[in-house]
Amino acid sequence: MTVARAWSGGRYAVLGLARSGAASVRALVAGGASVVAWDSDPAKRIDPREGGGPVAGQSELGPRLRGGGVEFADLDTIDLAGFDALVVSPGVPLNTHPIAAKARAANVPIIGDIELFAQARADLPPHKVVGLTGTNGKSTTTALVHHILQTAGVPSLMGxxxxxxxxxxxxLPAGGVYVLELSSYQIDLTQTLDCDVAVLLNVTPDHLDRYANFDTYAASKARLFAMQSPAHEAVIGIGDDASAAIARSLSARGESLTKIAPGVCMDQSRWPALQGPHNAQNALAAIAVAKALGVAEAAIDTGLETFNGLPHRMERVATLAGVTYVDDSKATNPESAAPALAAFPRVHWIVGGRAKGDDLDACAPQFDHVVRAYTIGEAGPRFAAVLDGQVPVEEAGTLDVAVTRAAARAVRGETVLLSPACASFDQFADYAARGLAFRRAVEALAA
Incomplete structure (x- = not known):
């Protein structure tokens, strides 16, 4: 477990006791801090150091966990003055949640588990950190960097x-590399993470319910580089205006800045899990990271060839009667769905869910790849109207119906693609549940 001497004797409030919150509590207490924690879900108000079990005893602040060092209290009801920090989950909306305003009024820093990790780095064996962000592609690129390092025999952790x-x-032992995928929310909660290699893949409109405008969202991404020592490596895709502007702002870094230009032609035939122009960019970024870390070219080549991809990210589920079924459920906005459409020449496209906008403009350049679209979920009627006259389209309503209809029309050599360009929460618990439902529907075709 990662702990820091700097936490010893400190007092921390932790809001949210899911995986990262519970890990934060365990690490803080192991480091000698006292913690007041809260989660609105009573099932999570258990001893996070022991992984569960009943809570015994009471205190004036609420139930006290066994062994001391942690107590439960509704953080909305206590005075935060005197705490060293408020540790929150990235899911807590800092722009609207009352606890954020309360912490700021008490002059208490609001941080997340990535900042706690940054504070603990001085107590870890010598290591390096790679931080990767971007609106789209960061999960694939993070996993790819981790896989290349593992292939090269370099100790690494992905988190x-x-x-x-x-x-x-x-x-990790000395010489290890921590490979961190970082959302804008996580960067917002981080103050001192000096990445040895920092990567920005792209910035396109997303999460605008959490930011005043697109510029403030882009500025959040840019903070990853502001926390860096100038001599450390920066890798930036320059395929959009916001990312290109961030790259220009770092031009003084000279050889420590690598720019990934769009449209670079690459032979991806030996990389089965890295098809399409967007994966060419992801691969170029991963290659740049690996080279910056001193990985030999032979190990990089082997890593690219043996990478299996991520679940629900252009994952090939089955090939039935010559038709390929691809799960890209993780494509939760149009900018993320567009590259998947570009990767296949003839697509039966399943699209829809809870929309993050009113249009599919980012996908329009790839409409010539769409044989037919099948809309689902809340956005189904709206997207059917948007697509009408541009591609053949029908409202399927639900995912299982869409799969059945697409399978009935698709012919050998074509692809049935779930790339919804929407969040999943109208019909599913998350994008993973949506992807599993797609797999089950495809499996039912072969039954």
């Missing part, structure tokens, strides 16, 4: 917005 909470992992 942040992917994998296990970074504070819950055992520290």
């Amino acid at each position: 942040g917005n992917i994998g296990l909470p970074i504070l819950g992992a055992e520290p």
